[in-house]
Amino acid sequence: MEEPKEDFFSASRKExxxxxxxxxxxxxxxxxxxxAQLMAxxxxxxxxxxxxxxxxxxxxxxxxxxxxxxxGSLFAGFGIxxxxxxxxxxxxxxxxxxVEAKVIDTVIRIFFxxxxxxxx
Numbered sequence: 001m002e003e004p005k006e007d008f009f010s011a012s013r014k015e016x017x018x019x020x021x022x023x024x025x026x027x028x029x030x031x032x033x034x035x036a037q038l039m040a041x042x043x044x045x046x047x048x049x050x051x052x053x054x055x056x057x058x059x060x061x062x063x064x065x066x067x068x069x070x071x072g073s074l075f076a077g078f079g080i081x082x083x084x085x086x087x088x089x090x091x092x093x094x095x096x097x098x099v100e101a102k103v104i105d106t107v108i109r110i111f112f113x114x115x116x117x118x119x120x
Contacts, residue, residue, distance in 0.1 A: 034111045041110060060085075 060081050068077025092099070 037113075038107065038110050041106070 064078040064081045066077070067080045068074045071077050071080075
């Protein structure tokens with residue numbers, strides 16, 4: 001009678017070890033997927049931001065020369081563009097908490113989004 005109990009417990013131990021090993025592997029795969037999604041989102045945002053920066057840079061130079069022609073002074077034309085950016089900077093500094101909250105929400109949404117298979 002002793003042998004069946006030992007066989008049962010050793011078989012159960014092997015099953016539990018296998019389950020734990022598979023569960024850890026699943027968690028690693030899910031973490032890797034979430035990290036890859038986050039990196040893809042960051043790379044696309046950085047690329048869009050870089051292109052937007054160059055568009056804004058050249059538009060700013062064009063606006064500076066346009067206002068220079070209107071005012072007759074290169075200093076005043078580029079000063080108007082600079083003043084606009086100073087106002088934009090102040091608005092961003094005052095509203096940075098909302099921007100930070102949106103970034104945090106996006107990261108959390110990516111990490112805790114359910115996959116097609118239906119996470120637990």
